[in-house]
Amino acid sequence: xxxxxxxxxxxxxxxxxxxxxxxxxxxxxxxxxxxxxxxxxxxxxxxxxxxxxxxxxxxxxxxxxxxxxxxxxxxxxxxxxxxxxxxxxxxxxxxxxxxxxxxxxxxxxxxxxxxxxxxxxxxxxxxxxxxxxxxxxxxxxxxxxxxxxxxxxxxxxxxxxxxxxxxxxxxxxxxxxxxxxxxxxxxxxxxxxxxxxxxxxxxxxxxxxxxxxxxxxxxxxxxxxxxxxxxxxxxxxxxxxxxxxxxxxxxxxxxxxxxxxxxxxxxxxxxxxxxxxxxxxxxxxxxxxxxxxxxxxxxxxxxxxxxxxxxxxxxxxxxxxxxxxxxxxxxxxxxxxxxxxxxxxxxxxxxxxxxxxxxxxx
Amino acid sequence: xxxxxxxxxxxxxxxxxxxxxxxxxxxxxxxxxxxxxxxxxxxxxxxxxxxxxxxxxxxxxxxxxxxxxxxxxxxxxxxxxxxxxxxxxxxxxxxxxxxxxxxxxxxxxxxxxxxxxxxxxxxxxxxxxxxxxxxxxxxxxxxxxxxxxxxxxxxxxxxxxxxxxxxxxxxxxxxxxxxxxxxxxxxxxxxxxxxxxxxxxxxxxxxxxxxxxxxxxxxxxxxxxxxxxxxxxxxxxxxxxxxxxxxxxxxxxxxxxxxx
Ligand SMILES: Nc1ncnc2c1ncn2[C@@H]1O[C@H](COP(=O)(O)OP(=O)(O)OP(=O)(O)O)[C@@H](O)[C@H]1O
Ligand SMILES: [Mg+2]
Numbered sequence: 040x041x042x043x044x045x046x047x048x049x050x051x052x053x054x055x056x057x058x059x060x061x062x063x064x065x066x067x068x069x070x071x072x073x074x075x076x077x078x079x080x081x082x083x084x085x086x087x088x089x090x091x092x093x094x095x096x097x098x099x100x101x102x103x104x105x106x107x108x109x110x111x112x113x114x115x116x117x118x119x120x121x122x123x124x125x126x127x128x129x130x131x132x133x134x135x136x137x138x139x140x141x142x143x144x145x146x147x148x149x150x151x152x153x154x155x156x157x158x159x160x161x162x163x164x165x166x167x168x169x170x171x172x173x174x175x176x177x178x179x180x181x182x183x184x185x186x187x188x189x190x191x192x193x194x195x196x197x198x199x200x201x202x203x204x205x206x207x208x209x210x211x212x213x214x215x216x217x218x219x220x221x222x223x224x225x226x227x228x229x230x231x232x233x234x235x236x237x238x239x240x241x242x243x244x245x246x247x248x249x250x251x252x253x254x255x256x257x258x259x260x261x262x263x264x265x266x267x268x269x270x271x272x273x274x275x276x277x278x279x280x281x282x283x284x285x286x287x288x289x290x291x292x293x294x295x296x297x298x299x300x301x302x303x304x305x306x307x308x309x310x311x312x313x314x315x316x317x318x319x320x321x322x323x324x325x326x327x328x329x330x331x332x333x334x335x336x337x338x339x340x341x342x343x344x345x346x347x348x349x350x351x352x353x354x355x356x357x358x359x360x361x362x363x364x365x366x367x368x369x370x371x372x373x374x375x376x377x378x379x380x381x382x383x384x385x386x387x388x389x390x391x392x393x394x395x396x397x398x399x400x401x
Numbered sequence: 402x403x404x405x406x407x408x409x410x411x412x413x414x415x416x417x418x419x420x421x422x423x424x425x426x427x428x429x430x431x432x433x434x435x436x437x438x439x440x441x442x443x444x445x446x447x448x449x450x451x452x453x454x455x456x457x458x459x460x461x462x463x464x465x466x467x468x469x470x471x472x473x474x475x476x477x478x479x480x481x482x483x484x485x486x487x488x489x490x491x492x493x494x495x496x497x498x499x500x501x502x503x504x505x506x507x508x509x510x511x512x513x514x515x516x517x518x519x520x521x522x523x524x525x526x527x528x529x530x531x532x533x534x535x536x537x538x539x540x541x542x543x544x545x546x547x548x549x550x551x552x553x554x555x556x557x558x559x560x561x562x563x564x565x566x567x568x569x570x571x572x573x574x575x576x577x578x579x580x581x582x583x584x585x586x587x588x589x590x591x592x593x594x595x596x597x598x599x600x601x602x603x604x605x606x607x608x609x610x611x612x613x614x615x616x617x618x619x620x621x622x623x624x625x626x627x628x629x630x631x632x633x634x635x636x637x638x639x640x641x642x643x644x645x646x647x648x649x650x651x652x653x654x655x656x657x658x659x660x661x
Contacts, residue, residue, distance in 0.1 A: 246524035250532060251514040253521075258508050261497035268457060269575065270483035270512040279518075326499060 075234060080227060087347055093226040094299075095347075100339045101233040102294045107319040107331040108244055109287025114317075115325035116248060117280030118260025119169050121181040124316040126188035127165075127285050128292025129308030130158045133198045135293035136207045140200055143210075147219045148232065151293045158289020159282040166281025170274055185310055192305045206304045209297050220297045229298040236294060240287060245328050247283065256280045257326075322372055324384025333383035342368055407434040409471075410579060410611050411456070416465035418451055418635075425451040426462065427635040433579065438605050439613045440626035440643075444655060447632040449615045450492055453581045456613075457489055458482040484512060488577035490568045492584045492615070498557040502567050505556055506542060509574025510535040539574055546570050546600060562593040566600075573604065580604070582614035586621060594618070598625055623647070631655070 075097075083092035110124050121127075135154035138145065168180040192198060199207055211221035218224040219232065247253050255276040258266035267273060296303040315338060323334020342364040349360035379386050411433040418426040426448045433439045441449050454460040456467065458479040467474045469485060477485075488509075497505050514535060520528035543549055546566050551559060556567055565585060572580060585601065586594045598621060604610050616622050622629060622643060629646045631638040633655040639646050646652055 243522050247518075247521050250521040250524060250528060251511060251516070252518060254504070254508055255511060257499060257504075258497055258511075261499045262495045264459070264479075265491070265495040265497065266508075267479040268459075268483055268489055269508055269571070270480050272478075272480045 080230065084344070086351065087344065090226065091347065093230055096340055096343055098226065098230050098233055098299045099295075100335050101230070101237050102291050102299055103316070103319060103339050104331055104335040105233075105237055105240055105291035105294065106288055106316050107323060107335050108240060108328065109284045109291065110316050111320045111323070111325065111327070111331050112244060112248075112256075112287065113280055113284035114320055115327065115330075116253065116260065117256035117277065117284070119166070119277060119280060120174065120178045121184075121284075122178055122310065122313050122317070123165065123181040123185040123188065124288055125308045125310065125312035126185045127158055127162055127288040128295060128312075129188055129192055129305070130161045130285075131155060131289030131292030132207060132296040132303055132308070133192060134158065134289070135297060136200070137198065139210055146214055147297065148214070151236070151290055151297070154293040155286040155290035158292070159286040162285020162288070163278050163282045166278055166285075169277045169281065182310075185313060189305055189309060192308065204304075206302050207296055209301050221301075233294050233298055236290060240290070241328060244287070248328070252279060260326075318372065322375060322382055324382030327382070327384035329387065330382050330384030333387065337371070337383065338368070407436060409433070410435045410469070412468040413452070413456070414466045414468065416452070416455055416462045416467075418448070418455060418460055418462040418465075424635050425460075426455070426632075429465075429632065429635070429637045431630045431637065431640050433611060433613055434628075436605070436609055436611055437627040438601070438625050439611075440622045440629045441613060441615045441632065442617070442619075442622055442629060442646075443632035443638070446634075448635040449632055450583055451635075452632070453489065453583055453613070453615065456482075456581060457487065483575070486576075486578035487581065488572040488575040488579075489581040490565070490572050490583060490585060492587065494561075494564045494568055496556045496564055496568055496571070499555075501553050501555055502548060502559075502570075503536075503539060503543065503552045505567055506539040506570045506574050507535065509571040510539065512575065539570075542570050542573050545603075546573075547596075562589050565589070565597070569597075569600065573608075573610075576608075578611060580610050580612045582612065584615050584617065586616060586618060594621060601625060619647070 079092065079097060083089035084096060087096070106124065106128060110121065113119050113121055131154045134157040135150050138150045138153050138157075139147070142150075165181065165184040169177050172180060193205065196205075199205055202208060209220050211218070211223065217228055219228060248256075255266070255271045256279075258269065258271050259273060259276045259280075263273060266276070292308070295307070300307065319334035319338045320331070321334070322337055323332070324330030345364045345367070346357065346360045349355040349363070350357055355363075375383065375386070379389075409432045412430075413432075414430045416426050416429045418424075429448070429452065441452060443449050451460060455462050455465075458477045458481065461476055474485075497508060500508070514531055516528045516531050520526060524532075540552075543552060546569060548563065548566055548570060551563060551567075556564060559567065569582070569585065572582075582601070586597050589597065601612060601614070602625065605612055614625070616625075626643055628641065629643050630640045631646055631649070631652050638651045638655055639649045641649075
């Protein structure tokens, strides 16, 4: 029997309110942490070069998990839909660039956090329509935000410091003598910076979700009339969800440009990317923090690895492989959503429950 | 049963509520006394739920005044009304479907909890103390309503009767002074109705909560209510003790008129 909840009695509510009340969950977390912090950074992934593992698999998936967390807070926990995710990442990236330009001596990590705060403000403003409209109409309003911001990223040259290329160019930054950003930075450094952000942000999100504010979001999501009646002010609940969510998305956008891509143009923030992040959330599981990890891994890591294996192991042409993985991913998503509309997180939960009772499934 | 010395807690005066051409409530006035169980009855579409919605701040009547605790209440939004100590259950269950029973009950404590965002962010110190303290209170309410066995069940999968009970638990968690119940026993079998009646009486007697409830089952109303107000087509037909109301000719006509 692996996941046994019975027998682990909680003598205090405080224990039950802990993040991982079940012992076996703690083991799972420990294994994941060992992989992410030690094994993969040392050995890479089997069959892939170490450089490729870091720069094409691990750094981006960590960043996209942060994005997915942000979007899931809004969509999965507060029930407010947004198609502007990529554009808000853009807000994070461009504001990080401006902050670094205006305060050249400021620590890069602080710049990232500040750009998250700027994005939170912008997200709150674009969240205002949610006070009047819901569902499909809100989706259209956020679509407008997406296009407006894309337009702004091109038409306001101040945002990219009037560079001829129209792109963000990542400056050289260091901390304690370690190069953090720019062409000279080590992938390993950038990976650990992103991973650090992910760990802290996951912890904070799970705290907020389980407390008063998180509950107010879920109340608005599930039954806004009853929520209001219990004293939740829709304005506060919805806008705080937009702000908190945008904070995450902004940070992920800044990390994406400054700790992964190294340069960025407006294409990195277009509507297609917004849809990708939406897929990650839905496949992973709406309203589940673990689901964010699953979603980002399935949608990002699996295709990249398949493409690489196809090339190196089977010698299949990259272009063919690209199409193949796109089709495969599409099929997998449809199957998952038919089998379990609540995504991978729910499948995982059911599997755990089965294991808990194993080998006596009754 | 009616105690003349009792203080008036809430008074609605000359309420008129229209939806376009539809007149939902027409010149209705009545009061709710402190500590009583007040029933609102009437045929379908009489305007009973609309009346609760007016009290709750969901509907804003075109005319009329609401007096609460001796003061005229300004026009309020539902979340503001909640702060004045008024809780409510719905005719069509309005639970938070994505949450478990205990989580639903915890939502009732929302207004009593006030630790700010930064404590929440770290779920540390005051924030976690507050969480534990309110969790205890909620567990007590769950014990009281005998829904211990479903504490961790997602509410969406519960049978109808239990969902109604969880909704009552959530309202009780608000520790209201005035509790509005919109058909708390609709669709229940006799046994479930008896349980629910018992809980309503217990809440009224043990916590001293004033209760206004809408109910179709006359037997239940006769048992529970101290006073009854009767609505029909938005107008008030009668107001008095269950006995008085039952023998009122206008009331009998109204009920016979809709083939009850
Ligand atoms: N939001 C609304 N918009 C338009 N008309 C409404 C609205 N709410 C209520 N009404 C109308 O007001 C009248 C009274 O409705 P209400 O729901 O208060 O009746 P009720 O006494 O609760 O009936 P029931 O016993 O069926 O619950 C009905 O004619 C209804 O159609
Ligand atoms: Mg009704």
